[in-house]
Amino acid sequence: MKPPRSAGGDDDETHPSENDGDPPALDSVAPGWAKRLAASARVAGSAARLAVQRSDREGAIGAALARELDSMKGVAMKLGQIVSYFDGLLPEETHAALHRLQRGSAPVKLERMQRVIEDAFGQPLAALFERFDTEPVAAASIGQVYQARFRGQQVAVKVQYPDIASTMSGDIGRLRALSRIASLATAVDGPSLVDELAERMQRECDYQLEAGYQRGFRAAFASDRAVFIPAVVAERSRLRVLTTEWVRGTSFYEFAAEADAATRSRAGLSMARFAYRSLFALGTLNADPHPGNYLFPDPHTVAFLDFGCVRAFAPDFLARERALIRTVIDERRADFRGALLATGMVPRPKRFDFDLHWQVLRHQYAPYRSAEFVFTSDYVRRGMEMNGPRNSNNRFMAIPPPWIWLQRLIWGLHAVLARLGAAGPFAAVLRDALDAPLRPLPPPPGAAAGDNNA
Structure with missing residues (x-):
């Protein structure tokens, strides 16, 4: 579920010209794997070049990328949303264009969405709600949200796009084929990671499961x-x-622009506390910390929305992560090697640069190694660089599937905290969570089998 967004603005975006030496305007994507795959490749190639090249046309190309990802929805749009909230990863003009993916995508017509609702309940829409607004307040990667009235109360109704489950299944299938290539050159088990992603995305299409997790949190x-x-x-x-x-x-961006520094920092501490308490005290992570999933009802409260991407972790996985994190935040370099090996992420230790990885994790956990820390976009950007293609350890690291969600949480959280310019005792927040006893969040019906397999 996403917050209301302002209308307009998108119609003024222009596509770049084929004669300008830049990629041609990206056409709207029809169903069919060939065109979707080709478009994905063009998006990836353009984004990679834009990350290192700044030109007068970046805004136009960024708009074209946003339109392309928007039209594809599903996995592709979710990837665009993730990339868009990391300040400094792309040129500012491209970042601004992709930023609209956080506010929502081009909506699907009400007639199609109405059929989804009526098929779900076996009743006409008019009989289900006292009022149902015809325009969505937000449109996202797998569904869109409407405002309605039910039993005298204002409600938000999230409706899944028709056929989105099959669309995402096709995207995952193509990712699975590409993942085998990654496995040839690295220690990464590409197919296992895609299996993990596929399971999360399939579960994200189950709104009953999401409802269960939302009640639990x-x-x-x-x-x-x-x-x-x-x-x-x-x-x-x-x-x-x-x-x-x-x-x-x-909304997040209004709050970031208008709230004073103390209010933004207080909210940032609440967001960090929610994230780390969820992980280490409940053993269950809401792994989608992008700006569209936060609202600020008042200066002292953060509303957390959208519990579709939730991942539960096994106690032994969390115990190993706790031990590793403690070696870093406590500056226990002598214990670091053993703690890292215990995670299973270094299958070939003779070729692994433990000193380099020590520095990488010291930077990653810098906010939790001092009494006070101020999050900045430079801090996030430096972390992305240290974990990027130039890191020689990338070839020798295995990535346990659940670990990708832990990293998505950490860097996603850091990105939104940097946008807020949040400052405060974040070390105390993490240490409180690490010290908390683990009392796993009870899984909702349909989530027990295979969900605690970290």
Whole structure:
């Protein structure tokens, strides 16, 4: 679920000309794997070049990339959303164009979405809600959100795109084929990572599962006054339709621009506390920390939206991660090698540069090694560079599938905290979470099998 967004602005974007030496305008994508795969390759190639080349045409090309990812939705659009909230990873003009993917995508017509709702409940839309707004307030990678009224209360109704599950299945199939190539040159088990991604994406298409997780997180954080999680309206929720209470609040970017430094920092600490307490105290991670999933109802509260991408972790995985993190934040270099080897991420230690990885993780956990820390875009950018293609250890590291969600949390959280310019005692937040006893969040129905396989 995403916050309301302002309308307009997109129609003024222009495509670059084929005669300018830049990529031609990207056409809207028709179903069919050949065109989708070709478009994905063009998007990836253009983005890579834009990351190192700044020109007067970057805004136009970025707009074309955003339109292309928008039209593809599913996996491709989600990738674009992730890339867009890392400040400094792309040129500013391209970043600004991709930023609109966080606010929402081009909506699917109401007639098609109405059929999804009516098929889910076996009743006409008019009989299900007292009022249902015809225009969506947000459109995202696998569904769009409408404002409605049910039993006298304002509600948010998230409706899944028709056929999105099959579209994403096709995207995953093509990623699986490409992943085998990655496995040839690195220690990464590409197919296993794609299997992990496929499972998460399939679960994200199950709104009943999402509703169960949302209820669980809401109960777990009920005593935290700085955290608000909207209630699920069970009577109007099904596999492809999720209805929750409506949240009024300021969007992330408005909040970042208008709130004072103390308010932004207080919110940042709440966001970090939610993330790390979820991981280490509940053993379950809401792994989608992008700006569209936060609202700010008042200066003291953060509302957390969208519990579709949730990952539970086995206790032994968390124990190994706790041990590794502690060696870094406690500056125990002598214990670092053993803690890292225990994670299984270094299958060929003789070829691995442990000193280099020590420096990488010292930077990653720098916010938690000092009493106070200020998040900046330069800090995030430097971390991305240290983990980038020039890192010689990349060829020799194995990546356990659950680890990718841990990294998505950390760097995604750091990116939004940098956008806020959040400052404060983040070390205390992480240490409190590391010290907390693990009391796993009970999995909702349909999530128990295979979900704690870290």
